[in-house]
Amino acid sequence: MKKIYLLSLVLTVFNTQAQVVLSLDSCRELAGKNNYTLANASLTEQKANYEYKAVLSNYLPNISGFGYALFTNRDLIYNFSGAYLPTYVPDLSTGKLVPNLLLDPNGQMIIGPDGNPVFKQYTLLPPMELKVKIDGSYATGLKAVQPVFTGFKILTATKMAGIARKMASDNSDLCASNLMVQVEEAYWQLVRATELEVVATRYLETVKAVEKQVADANATGFTLNNDLLKVQVKVNEAQLMLSKAQNGHALAAMNLCNIIGLPISTLVIPDKADQENDIKSEISLIEGSIVNRPDYRLLDKQIEMKRAQVKLIRSDYLPHMGVAVTYGYINGLEMDGERLFNSANTSVIAQLSVPLFHWGEGYHKTESAKADLKIAENERDNLHHLMELEKEQYRFLLKDAGFRTQLMAKSLEQAAENVKVVKDRYELGLETITALLAAQAEWQKAWAEQIESWADYRITKIKYMKAAGNL
Numbered sequence: 001m002k003k004i005y006l007l008s009l010v011l012t013v014f015n016t017q018a019q020v021v022l023s024l025d026s027c028r029e030l031a032g033k034n035n036y037t038l039a040n041a042s043l044t045e046q047k048a049n050y051e052y053k054a055v056l057s058n059y060l061p062n063i064s065g066f067g068y069a070l071f072t073n074r075d076l077i078y079n080f081s082g083a084y085l086p087t088y089v090p091d092l093s094t095g096k097l098v099p100n101l102l103l104d105p106n107g108q109m110i111i112g113p114d115g116n117p118v119f120k121q122y123t124l125l126p127p128m129e130l131k132v133k134i135d136g137s138y139a140t141g142l143k144a145v146q147p148v149f150t151g152f153k154i155l156t157a158t159k160m161a162g163i164a165r166k167m168a169s170d171n172s173d174l175c176a177s178n179l180m181v182q183v184e185e186a187y188w189q190l191v192r193a194t195e196l197e198v199v200a201t202r203y204l205e206t207v208k209a210v211e212k213q214v215a216d217a218n219a220t221g222f223t224l225n226n227d228l229l230k231v232q233v234k235v236n237e238a239q240l241m242l243s244k245a246q247n248g249h250a251l252a253a254m255n256l257c258n259i260i261g262l263p264i265s266t267l268v269i270p271d272k273a274d275q276e277n278d279i280k281s282e283i284s285l286i287e288g289s290i291v292n293r294p295d296y297r298l299l300d301k302q303i304e305m306k307r308a309q310v311k312l313i314r315s316d317y318l319p320h321m322g323v324a325v326t327y328g329y330i331n332g333l334e335m336d337g338e339r340l341f342n343s344a345n346t347s348v349i350a351q352l353s354v355p356l357f358h359w360g361e362g363y364h365k366t367e368s369a370k371a372d373l374k375i376a377e378n379e380r381d382n383l384h385h386l387m388e389l390e391k392e393q394y395r396f397l398l399k400d401a402g403f404r405t406q407l408m409a410k411s412l413e414q415a416a417e418n419v420k421v422v423k424d425r426y427e428l429g430l431e432t433i434t435a436l437l438a439a440q441a442e443w444q445k446a447w448a449e450q451i452e453s454w455a456d457y458r459i460t461k462i463k464y465m466k467a468a469g470n471l
Contacts, residue, residue: 020262023271024187027260031183032176034261041168041175048161048168055161058147058154067140070332075133082127086119130335137332137341144325151318156311163308167301174294177471179259184462186256191270192455193245193252196448200242203444207234210440214433227433234437288468290387296469299380306373313369317355317362324349387467394464401457408450415439415446 022030032038088097101109102118110118147154211231218228254264262268290296326347333340355362422439425431465471 019267019269021269021271022260024184024274026271027183027187027256028180030260030262031179035179035259038172038175038179041172045165045168045172048165052158052161052165055154055158058157061144061146063142063144065140065142066328067138069138070134070136072135075131075135077132078130080125080128080130083125084122085125087121087123132340133334134332136334137330139328139330139332141326141328143327146323146325148321148323150320150322151315152311153315153320156308156315160305160308160312163301163304167298167305170294170297170301174298177294177466180471181462181466182259183256185459186252186259187270187274188455188458190249190252190256190268191274191458192451193249194270195451197242197245197249199444199447199451200238200245202447203440204235204238204242206440206444207231207238207437210433210436211235230433230437234441288391288465288470290384290391290469292469293387293466296380296384296387299376299383303373303376303380306369306376310366310369310373313365314362316365317358319355320353322351324351391464391467394460394467398457398460398464401453401460404453405450405457408446408453412443412446412450415443419443 087100089100090096091098099117100120102120104110112118211228211234214228214231218225253266253268256268257264257266326349327344328347329344330341331339419439419442422431422436426433426436462471
């Protein structure tokens with residue numbers, strides 16, 4: 001009873017699985033919406049666009065506000081001990097003040113022991129205490145800094161940000177092409193698994209029909225028990241084959257669901273319309289160019305980035321010039337109840353920085369960046385040859401796959417005709433049961449190989465299109 005209950009529960013769960021018929025185009029569309037790799041590539045592209053706009057802002061002035069306030073319970077105090085100050089008298093001929101010097105009879109000024117001229121009169125500056133209140137002082141203002149020349153640093157950084165934006169777009173194309181290959185491969189694998197399950201089911205039905213026929217003949221004494229045992233062995237093999245085909249079908253459906261973003265419990269049924277297209281081995285119309293591949297474009301952009309990196313390093317050792325404009329207001333420093341500062345002012349500052357000598361640092365960094373550039377160029381050239389080789393490899397594989405589908409179609413036709421002939425001869429007593437079972441096994445094998453070749457052609461074709469730069 002427990003086994004019966006468990007079996008009924010499993011059947012109930014299986015029957016409640018969501019079933020959906022999907023075409024190849026609908027699988028591509030679902031993958032484009034739900035695949036996380038493509039979503040991340042799109043976010044990376046958005047990030048590159050934001051970074052490009054951020055670099056463009058370096059051409060504009062950098063405006064900032066500033067301010068400070070001082071609060072303290074201490075004042076600035078200075079005790080002045082007093083001093084004697086020389087006097088001046090007006091010169092009637094010029095109207096200007098001249099030093100009131102003490103002159104000798106010859107009209108020459110007299111020099112004192114301290115080496116300074118001696119004046120006729122001095123005024124006394126009495127001792128006093130100077131007290132400045134700094135509590136409550138504050139200042140505020142705006143500052144705008146505009147770069148004038150930065151050794152082409154901003155221009156180079158803008159170019160690098162533009163290259164990064166194009167690389168992000170190429171990376172999105174690369175992810176999309178890789179996803180398309182994954183979707184097609186998973187879809188045709190599901191088609192293959194579905195058809196192989198049909199083949200296994202048909203084969204099981206066929207050997208069961210033979211089993212019934214042999215069992216009836218054995219019951220009437222027209223066949224031997226050994227013949228019935230041979231057929232029953234084939235029935236067991238067919239049942240095992242069907243079980244493997246069903247498991248393969250379930251795993252292929254789960255794999256496709258994982259790629260296109262559906263729950264893996266969804267029972268996906270491939271659309272029959274996609275399987276009705278004729279397969280042709282002629283592929284001259286899908287030739288392409290390696291330079292159209294997004295991964296090759298990424299290699300080109302990496303070289304452009306390395307070339308810009310050389311210029312960016314050079315800019316650090318070129319003159320830099322900038323202009324700053326400041327507008328501010330200051331209030332504070334009170335002495336004897338009077339504010340010493342209570343005004344606004346505007347100032348313009350120009351700064352020029354010219355690197356003179358860095359012990360060859362700039363030269364060595366530049367040469368290092370040039371070496372990185374050469375490495376990137378060599379990697380691009382090497383990968384270009386490998387991509388050409390990959391393209392030719394898939395081109396030959398596609399031709400072979402197309403030719404194989406034609407051969408398998410003929411083999412299936414011949415195997416079906418052979419089963420018919422052997423079956424007729426067996427019913428007339430001219431062939432053994434072993435020959436009949438062998439013919440049916442060859443028919444089942446030919447059918448399975450025809451499905452394998454058909455799916456292999458579809459998968460190889462999409463891989464060739466990707467290698468040739470047509471995705």
